[in-house]
Every structure is written in C-alpha cells, then in structure tokens.
Amino acid sequence: MSGGSDIGIRFDGVSVAYGANTVLDSLDLTVERGEVMALLGPSGSGKTTALRAVAGFVQPVRGRVLIGDRDVTDLPPHRRGVGMVVQSYALFPHLRVEDNVAFGLKAQKADKAGIPARVAEALEMTGMAGYAKRYPRELSGGQQQRVAIARALAIRPGVLLLDEPLSALDAQLRSGMLAELARLHRELPEVSILYVTHDQVEALTLADRIAVMDQARLQDCGTPQELYRSPRTEFTASFVGNANLLPVRVGDGQVRLGDAELTVDTAGVAAGTTATLCVRPHLVGLGEGVNALRGTVAEVQWRGATHRLYVDVAGQRVKADVRELRVPPALGERVALHFAPEDAVLLSAGVSADE
Amino acid sequence: MLVHSRKGKWTLWALFLVLFVPLFALPLLVIVAASFATNWSGAFPSGPTVEHYAAATRGESLEALTTSLVTALAASLLALLMGSWAALAAHALPKRGKRLLDTLFVLPVAVPSVVVGLAVLVAFSQPPFLLNGTRWIVILAHTVLVTAFAYQSVSAAIVRLDPAYEQAAASLGAKPSYVLWKVKLPLLLPSLNAAAGLCFALSMGELSATMMLYPPDWMPLPVRIFTATDRGSLFTGSAVAVVLMGATLLVLLAVSRIRTRASYR
Numbered sequence: 137m138s139g140g141s142d143i144g145i146r147f148d149g150v151s152v153a154y155g156a157n158t159v160l161d162s163l164d165l166t167v168e169r170g171e172v173m174a175l176l177g178p179s180g181s182g183k184t185t186a187l188r189a190v191a192g193f194v195q196p197v198r199g200r201v202l203i204g205d206r207d208v209t210d211l212p213p214h215r216r217g218v219g220m221v222v223q224s225y226a227l228f229p230h231l232r233v234e235d236n237v238a239f240g241l242k243a244q245k246a247d248k249a250g251i252p253a254r255v256a257e258a259l260e261m262t263g264m265a266g267y268a269k270r271y272p273r274e275l276s277g278g279q280q281q282r283v284a285i286a287r288a289l290a291i292r293p294g295v296l297l298l299d300e301p302l303s304a305l306d307a308q309l310r311s312g313m314l315a316e317l318a319r320l321h322r323e324l325p326e327v328s329i330l331y332v333t334h335d336q337v338e339a340l341t342l343a344d345r346i347a348v349m350d351q352a353r354l355q356d357c358g359t360p361q362e363l364y365r366s367p368r369t370e371f372t373a374s375f376v377g378n379a380n381l382l383p384v385r386v387g388d389g390q391v392r393l394g395d396a397e398l399t400v401d402t403a404g405v406a407a408g409t410t411a412t413l414c415v416r417p418h419l420v421g422l423g424e425g426v427n428a429l430r431g432t433v434a435e436v437q438w439r440g441a442t443h444r445l446y447v448d449v450a451g452q453r454v455k456a457d458v459r460e461l462r463v464p465p466a467l468g469e470r471v472a473l474h475f476a477p478e479d480a481v482l483l484s485a486g487v488s489a490d491e
Numbered sequence: 492m493l494v495h496s497r498k499g500k501w502t503l504w505a506l507f508l509v510l511f512v513p514l515f516a517l518p519l520l521v522i523v524a525a526s527f528a529t530n531w532s533g534a535f536p537s538g539p540t541v542e543h544y545a546a547a548t549r550g551e552s553l554e555a556l557t558t559s560l561v562t563a564l565a566a567s568l569l570a571l572l573m574g575s576w577a578a579l580a581a582h583a584l585p586k587r588g589k590r591l592l593d594t595l596f597v598l599p600v601a602v603p604s605v606v607v608g609l610a611v612l613v614a615f616s617q618p619p620f621l622l623n624g625t626r627w628i629v630i631l632a633h634t635v636l637v638t639a640f641a642y643q644s645v646s647a648a649i650v651r652l653d654p655a656y657e658q659a660a661a662s663l664g665a666k667p668s669y670v671l672w673k674v675k676l677p678l679l680l681p682s683l684n685a686a687a688g689l690c691f692a693l694s695m696g697e698l699s700a701t702m703m704l705y706p707p708d709w710m711p712l713p714v715r716i717f718t719a720t721d722r723g724s725l726f727t728g729s730a731v732a733v734v735l736m737g738a739t740l741l742v743l744l745a746v747s748r749i750r751t752r753a754s755y756r
C-alpha cells in the first residue's frame with residue numbers, strides 16, 4: 137500500500153481548525169524514513185490532531201500531508217497505508233486476537249494463503265504468539281497494547297503512528313514496553329514512527345528527534361541531546377527536562393543576575409538586552425566556585441540519592457539537585473551555588489516561547 | 492438504592508409486592524383465571540375447563556395466531572432494516588439533517604396509532620398504491636408504527652459506539668462498506684437484536700391501527716380477542732389473550748438468548 141521506496145512523513149504548512157479555533161497552526165515537519173519522531177507537548181497542544189491529519193481523520197484547512205512522495209491530503213484514511221495505535225487500543229472486541237491482527241490483511245484482500253504466516257510473524261514480533269485464540273477482553277492492558285501494535289504492523293506500513301501508546305499502562309509496564317518499542321524499531325529499521333506523547337522521558341528515551349509542540353505550534357525540533365543541552369526556547373527548556381530559567385542582563389562575555397556576574401557564552405545575544413539563562417538543576421553545585429550564586433535556602437527536599445535545594449537568589453528561586461548531603465543546609469541559611477560556564481545556555485528574549 | 496438492614500429489605504420487598512401485584516400481576520392473573528373458567532359471577536371464577544384453550548389453538552384462532560406471528564416477524568424485520576439504515580445514514584449527516592430525521596422518525600410514536608392507521612388507509616386505497624384489502628396494508632402499517640422504535644434504539648447505540656473502532660479499521664485499509672459489515676454491524680448486534688425484540692412485541696400487540704385496516708383473510712390475534720370479547724365470549728377471549736401473551740414471551744425469550752451470545756464484554 138505504501139508508495140515510493142523511501143517512505144517518511146512530511147507536514148507542509150498543515151493547519152487544522154475546528155470552527156474558528158485553530159488547533160494546529162502551519163506545521164512544517166519532516167519525519168525521515170526509519171526515524172522515530174516524538175511529538176512532545178502538554179495536553180491540548182495539537183499533537184493528536186497532527187497525527188490524525190496523517191491518518192486522514194481530520195482534514196487540514198491549509199497545507200499538505202505527504203507520505204513518502206505521495207500527497208495524501210485528499211485521500212480517505214483507508215487508502216493511506218499507515219499503521220496506527222490509539223490510546224484506547226480499539227481492538228475489535230468481537231474478534232479473536234489472530235483475527236484482529238489479520239483484519240487489515242483481509243480488508244486489503246491480501247493473498248489468503250499468506251495471511252496466517254504474516255499474522256504469526258506480527259504476533260511473534262510483539263511476543264503475543266501464545267494468545268492468538270483469545271478475545272481482547274481476556275487480555276491485560278499491556279497485552280492488548282501489544283496486539284494493537286501487532287495489528288498495525290501486520291499490514292507492513294511504511295509509517296507507524298502511535299498516540300500516547302503507554303499512557304494506559306502502569307509505571308512498571310511502561311518502562312518495559314518502552315524497551316520493547318525500541319527493540320521493535322531496531323527490527324523494523326525502515327519504518328518511520330510518529331510517536332505522540334506528553335511524557336518527556338518517553339520522548340528522550342525513544343526518539344531520534346523530538347518535535348516540541350505548544351499551543352498549536354511547533355516550538356522546537358531536534359535530537360534529544362540538542363533539545364536538552366541547548367534548547368532554543370524557554371518552553372523547550374522547561375518542558376524537556378527541567379530547567380532553571382533566570383532573567384539576566386547581557387554584557388560582553390558575561391551576564392548579570394542581581395549583583396552576581398556570570399561568565400557564559402553570549403554569542404548571538406546582543407549586549408545590553410535582557411535574556412533568559414537556562415541551567416539544568418543537576419548541573420548546579422553547592423559551594424563556592426566559578427559563576428557563584430549566593431542566596432538563602434528556601435526549601436530542602438530529600439529525594440533518596442539526591443537533595444533538591446531551592447535557593448532564593450536576587451529574587452529568583454534557583455533549583456539545584458546535589459548528591460545526597462550528610463548535613464543539608466538549614467532553611468534560611470545563606471549558601472553559594474555554582475555552575476560551569478559551558479553548562480548554561482543563554483536564550484535571547486526574541487526566541488521565548490510566548491513570542 | 493442499597494438497603495442493608497434485614498428489616499429494611501423486607502419492607503422494600505413488601506412495598507414492591509403491594510405496588511407490583513395489583514398493578515401488573517393481578518390483571519394478568521385474572522385473565523389466566525378467566526381463561527380456565529366457564530362462569531364468573533361470584534368473587535372467584537368457577538367451572539374449571541380447558542375448553543377455551545382447545546378453541547383458542549384451533550381453526551380461526553390458530554389462523555389469527557399465525558397471521559400475527561407472520562405480521563410481527565415481517566414488520567419487525569422490515570423495521571429493523573429501515574430503522575438501522577436510517578439511523579446509520581442519520582449519523583453520517585450534519586447536525587441539522589440528523590435532527591430532521593430524528594423528528595421524522597418520532598412522528599409515528601407521537602401521533603396516535605389510530606391516526607397512523609387512517610393515514611395508511613387513505614394513502615393506499617387508490618392506484619397506483621392500491622394495498623387496501625390485502626394483508627400488505629397491515630404489514631405496512633405495523634412497519635410504519637414500529638420502525639420509529641427500531642430507529643431510536645439503533646440510533647442510541649450508534650452514538651455510544653466508540654468511533655475509534657471504525658477509525659482503527661479504516662487505518663488498516665478497510666473500505667467503508669467493509670467497516671460496516673465487519674466492525675460496525677457486529678458491534679451493534681446486541682442493540683439490533685434488542686430492537687428487533689421490541690418491534691416484534693409491539694407489533695404482536697397492535698390493535699388500534701390494525702382495526703382500521705385488516706382484510707377478512709388477515710385477522711391478527713389482538714383483533715380476534717377484541718371481536719371475541721365484543722361478542723361477549725369473555726372466557727374464550729381470555730384464553731386467546733393468554734396464547735398471545737405466551738407466544739410473544741416465547742419469541743422474546745428466544746431473541747434474548749441470542750443476544751446473550753452476541754454481547755461482548
């Protein structure tokens with residue numbers, strides 16, 4: 137069903153609106169062949185809508201959707217040849233597992249003789265071979281999830297769409313399934329996967345690239361490392377991982393936060409402007425050092441292996457995750473924090489998320 | 492409401508019996524009692540006999556029973572077909588169109604069935620639609636009357652059907668017709684079955700429209716009961732009524748057994 141040899145997905149200025157309410161605003165995004173792209177963003181940011189535009193369940197008001205080199209914008213869902221797994225799995229309750237998995241092959245009038253082998257293959261791949269004769273209601277949530285994936289994979293789609301596939305599972309199953317998905321992707325290196333999630337851990341673990349969405353817009357797109365180490369927007373910095381976002385005045389090769397003068401890379405940010413300094417809490421150390429921030433301890437949380445300190449510095453609350461302290465500082469005590477110049481990223485005000 | 496104390500439970504049961512017995516059970520029991528009697532002048536019927544049943548399951552009465560069963564079967568199947576079709580079509584329409592269809596299909600319920608009977612009689616008494624005097628006009632009127640119920644119950648079931656199923660099927664490459672046959676209808680089966688039972692029961696008991704339409708060779712059982720009691724044969728009428736009740740209940744029981752097997756989860 138999948139046309140062209142190098143499949144992938146391309147959003148070309150895709151906008152989707154419900155009435156006057158634009159829920160996806162000119163999305164430009166390319167998912168390469170064999171790539172796992174995570175669509176990451178808070179609830180209501182338009183992730184599912186983007187996915188449904190690929191599957192054909194919403195019609196864009198503007199823009200085009202391409203699968204491979206085929207423009208599918210005006211094709212009905214059943215002619216797009218994408219595999220899709222939704223949050224609720226939507227396994228057909230009246231069909232046994234094997235018939236669920238065979239559904240797509242039968243619907244597409246695949247060669248009858250080949251169907252059992254392909255069903256077996258898909259069930260094998262998802263570790264559900266022993267459950268072929270069961271009905272969906274006789275399976276646990278995690279097993280239903282696997283069957284849903286097997287069903288989508290049985291039609292050998294060039295593109296697999298996953299909408300929060302792990303959100304209905306408990307935490308333990310979730311991390312197991314995450315590893316399974318990574319394995320599946322290694323076994324199917326040519327399938328492009330668009331993976332919708334609001335969970336940054338899933339995105340960071342699984343994705344080759346992450347597209348960060350907020351308020352119907354694509355905010356940022358890059359590899360997990362890029363987004364984590366050098367986010368381009370405040371929104372990315374706060375949503376991907378957790379970051380201290382400190383308003384600073386930019387000088388020449390240094391910035392000022394209150395009285396403190398901090399050495400950071402100011403390339404690309406004009407001197408004299410205000411900007412946001414982004415520092416990850418686990419890269420902030422306790423004690424004197426370069427780029428010292430002095431303030432009073434507002435809160436101390438023990439988190440087992442680490443202590444999370446909240447320190448008020450020049451009116452800003454700075455978070456620091458430090459290795460478990462034998463004697464944590466008392467509330468109100470004056471302490472110094474520090475961070476290495478290369479661990480901080482300066483975001484000029486022009487690229488903040490709420491521009 | 493959950494009542495835990497033993498006393499509370501007994502009180503509730505007593506209340507239920509006090510309300511249920513006189514309102515629902517007693518009239519039915521009276522008919523059953525009358526159907527076995529030859530005389531009812533005192534407080535209780537007397538002269539027990541099974542004569543009436545012999546009459547009620549023979550000759551004209553038996554014919555009327557067959558007529559009723561055939562009419563109800565035909566009407567409920569037709570109603571199910573049209574009602575489901577209309578409900579499926581209405582679901583795909585924009586809101587306005589759906590509301591229009593909803594209103595249209597509530598009409599036969601809202602309008603008294605005598606009026607529906609009269610309307611059918613007037614409409615089908617001249618060529619090119621000359622059905623008056625044939626059994627078809629009875630079946631037609633019953634179909635019109637019960638389709639509304641089929642439409643409504645199937646409509647409600649379609650609204651409850653999770654669109655994720657159809658969408659999953661479509662994304663797997665299934666054409667809309669394939670989705671209808673292999674996914675939607677199987678999932679709607681329990682509701683279709685319930686709707687069929689409802690239509691059948693309604694048609695079995697229909698009297699007022701039928702009275703205006705039935706030809707001499709197609710007299711359904713309720714009409715037979717009416718004419719019998721109208722002539723004064725109260726006990727024979729009761730026996731026929733019990734037969735009607737029994738036949739309807741038997742069919743409903745069979746239908747609900749199929750439903751139990753067709754329901755998932």
Ligand SMILES: Nc1ncnc2c1ncn2[C@@H]1O[C@H](COP(=O)(O)OP(=O)(O)O)[C@@H](O)[C@H]1O
Pocket residue numbers: 154159177178179180181182183184185186
């Ligand atoms: N069928 C619909 N009709 C109207 N608004 C919708 C519909 N589906 C989604 N929306 C709106 O579109 C926005 C984006 O939704 P969605 O793409 O589901 O977000 P996400 O998956 O990121 O949580 C939300 O504000 C939601 O209320």
Ligand SMILES: [Mg+2]
Pocket residue numbers: 180183184185
């Ligand atoms: Mg969503």
